[in-house]
Amino acid sequence: xxxxxxxxxxxxxxxxxxxxxxxxxxxxxxxxxxxxxxxxxxxxxxxxxxxxxxxxxxxxxxxxxxxxxxxxxxxxxxxxxxxxxxxxxxxxxxxxxxxxxxxxxxxxxxxxxxxx
Amino acid sequence: xxxxxxxxxxxxxxxxxxxxxxxxxxxxxxxxxxxxxxxxxxxxxxxxxxxxxxxxxxxxxxxxxxxxxxxxxxxxxxxxxxxxxxxxxxxxxxxxxxxxxxxxxxxxxxxxxx
Numbered sequence: 001x002x003x004x005x006x007x008x009x010x011x012x013x014x015x016x017x018x019x020x021x022x023x024x025x026x027x028x029x030x031x032x033x034x035x036x037x038x039x040x041x042x043x044x045x046x047x048x049x050x051x052x053x054x055x056x057x058x059x060x061x062x063x064x065x066x067x068x069x070x071x072x073x074x075x076x077x078x079x080x081x082x083x084x085x086x087x088x089x090x091x092x093x094x095x096x097x098x099x100x101x102x103x104x105x106x107x108x109x110x111x112x113x114x115x116x
Numbered sequence: 117x118x119x120x121x122x123x124x125x126x127x128x129x130x131x132x133x134x135x136x137x138x139x140x141x142x143x144x145x146x147x148x149x150x151x152x153x154x155x156x157x158x159x160x161x162x163x164x165x166x167x168x169x170x171x172x173x174x175x176x177x178x179x180x181x182x183x184x185x186x187x188x189x190x191x192x193x194x195x196x197x198x199x200x201x202x203x204x205x206x207x208x209x210x211x212x213x214x215x216x217x218x219x220x221x222x223x224x225x226x227x228x229x230x
Contacts, residue, residue, distance in 0.1 A: 004159070033218075042120075042206050042220030043160070059217060091159065101148050101210045102167045105218065107159035 002026060004108035006092050012114045013082055021077040021111045025094030032075050033105060034067055035091040043091055049075060050097070082115045089113070118143050120209050122221035129197045130229050137192040137224045139207030147209045149190040150218070151181055154204040163205075166190060177201070197228045 005024045013019050025032050030051055035043035045059040049069045057067070064082075069075040079086055089112050093105035119142045129135045141147055148167055152160040164175025171183040181192045190207060207221045 040222065042208075042222045045217035045219070048217070056217060093160075101212065101216065101218070102165075104150060104162040104165055106162065107152075109157070109159045 004092055004094055004106055006090075006108040006111050008111060009109065010112045010114075012116065014116050015082060015084060017082050017115075019079050019082055019113065021079075021090050021113070023075045023077070023092030023094075023108060025073065025075070025092070026106055027073075028096075029094035029106070030072070030097050031095045031103070031105075032069060033093040033095075034075070034077050035093065037089045037091055037110070039088075046077070079113075082113075084115050087113055087115045118209055118211055118216060118219040120207050120219055120221035122205075122207055122224045124224050125222075126225045126227065128227045128229060131199055132196050135194050135197040135201070135226065135228070137205050137207075137226060139190045139192065139221060140188050141190060141207070141209040142188065143209055143211045145211050145213045147190075148212055149181075149183060150208040151175065151179070151190075151192050152206045152208065152220075154206065154223070156203075160206065163192070197226075199228050199230050202226055202228045 007022045033048040034046040037043045047057040052072045064080045067077045089110040091110045093107045095103040095105045121140045150165045151163040154160045164173050166173050166183045174180045204223045206223045208218050210218045
């Protein structure tokens with residue numbers, strides 16, 4: 001399929017551990033977004049990339065969270081010293097160029113992170 | 117700051133009846149508005165968007181939405197609901213000025229009863 005893919009689909013870890021979540025966007029999409037969705041809530045913006053650079057990381061909750069997109073395609077969201085409050089579904093989306101925000105975003109199925 | 121309100125956590129409608137899922141928004145300038153649907157264990161799927169032009173926007177699966185600037189609303193509608201429309205629906209907004217993040221509402225669960 002040509003959609004956005006995310007791995008793993010589920011991740012269970014222990015408090016204090018480090019995790020990496022991977023996103024593979026739609027080919028040709030230069031914009032990539034990370035969101036976090038808690039139960040009963042809508043997606044909450046974390047960070048977005050235009051190409052390789054983070055254009056806006058204002059949604060990252062603290063410095064334990066970091067994301068990279070070294071070649072302008074695949075992105076990895078990294079969480080250090082995980083806490084139970086980090087448990088959520090992490091969603092990735094991609095779109096054609098930012099284009100002032102008029103392009104719709106295409107979402108992956110998400111990674112469900114559980115911190116015990 | 118941008119915000120979206122979806123005042124109803126749950127909407128129940130009988131199959132064949134018209135449905136409306138409400139959304140109001142707040143932005144400093146003019147908005148881009150979007151509706152997404154989320155089925156269980158699946159990612160969000162794009163339904164429709166308002167960018168400019170005609171206030172009535174038609175989208176996927178027979179859904180439509182009307183942009184009302186004076187009421188700052190963008191309600192989602194469908195003339196005849198199907199059981200398969202049962203899902204979680206999200207409204208989202210971003211300001212057209214600058215590359216601001218997309219802000220989502222908390223979602224409305226639609227249940228269509230046969």
